[in-house]
Amino acid sequence: MASDSDIPPGLGDVKAQVYAQGGNEHEWRPFKHTRLYTNAFIIEGNKLLLGFKKRGFGAGLYNGFGGKVEPGETPAQAARRELQEEAGIDAPLEYAGRLFFVVTGVESVFDIRIYVAREYVGVPTESDEMRPRWFALSEDSLYARRLAQSDPQADPPIPGQVAPPVPSVDGDLPDIPYDQMWADDIYWLPHLVRGGCFVGRADFDEGNVMRRYWFGSVPHCKGD
Numbered sequence: 001m002a003s004d005s006d007i008p009p010g011l012g013d014v015k016a017q018v019y020a021q022g023g024n025e026h027e028w029r030p031f032k033h034t035r036l037y038t039n040a041f042i043i044e045g046n047k048l049l050l051g052f053k054k055r056g057f058g059a060g061l062y063n064g065f066g067g068k069v070e071p072g073e074t075p076a077q078a079a080r081r082e083l084q085e086e087a088g089i090d091a092p093l094e095y096a097g098r099l100f101f102v103v104t105g106v107e108s109v110f111d112i113r114i115y116v117a118r119e120y121v122g123v124p125t126e127s128d129e130m131r132p133r134w135f136a137l138s139e140d141s142l143y144a145r146r147l148a149q150s151d152p153q154a155d156p157p158i159p160g161q162v163a164p165p166v167p168s169v170d171g172d173l174p175d176i177p178y179d180q181m182w183a184d185d186i187y188w189l190p191h192l193v194r195g196g197c198f199v200g201r202a203d204f205d206e207g208n209v210m211r212r213y214w215f216g217s218v219p220h221c222k223g224d
């Protein structure tokens with residue numbers, strides 16, 4: 001387990017096993033305000049549903065479905081509402097992790113609760129904010145890309161990384177578009193897909209560049 005002094009400020013009292021970190025020559029940025037957000041991912045068999053963000057923060061990138069937790073809501077309630085609003089579907093979302101992002105030019109810090117479901121009800125439907133699209137979830141696409149992009153000093157081997165490609169039933173679906181996603185996603189999405197729980201922080205410079213980052217796995221998923 002990472003010692004308390006390794007856990008980045010903002011993540012609270014958490015016991016985590018670090019599996020990726022970088023930019024340690026930089027200090028973590030100080031922050032004043034945090035704001036709660038959600039982000040939800042749907043996995044169906046060997047497919048992952050993402051949304052192309054059409055407007056607002058992160059426009060032009062693929063991501064899960066989510067947004068701000070409104071007053072009076074729990075994060076779990078907000079996650080379900082946002083999934084309905086942005087993708088037109090309902091799902092039994094389960095907590096998977098917590099991510100903390102400090103972004104240049106954004107005054108409050110993103111404190112994001114991540115959720116996942118392996119079933120859903122309804123038909124994924126384009127909204128004003130998001131255009132849903134399925135991507136292929138093969139071991140090959142997840143881990144080969146992660147290996148290719150990871151910082152060699154940071155990543156201990158993860159079981160499954162060198163698994164041969166898994167034939168996809170939906171063979172014509174595109175691979176997960178990590179080059180059109182937030183730079184942190186490649187570090188934790190593979191954990192989410194495998195059913196793991198995680199915590200992490202990244203401080204961003206302009207242009208989707210992580211200045212300092214830290215991701216760890218946690219043994220039990222505890223969230224609200």
Ligand SMILES: Nc1[nH]c(=O)nc2c1ncn2[C@H]1C[C@H](O)[C@@H](COP(=O)(O)OP(=O)(O)OP(=O)(O)O)O1
Pocket residue numbers: 037038039056057058063064065066067068069082101110112182183184185
């Ligand atoms: N570095 C990052 N990596 C990532 O994967 N998701 C991030 C991220 N930084 C922010 N997000 C997510 C959190 C959240 O789901 C979304 C930002 O929320 P939005 O901008 O969609 O919220 P809005 O202000 O539109 O909220 P609503 O109006 O409540 O939908 O982007």
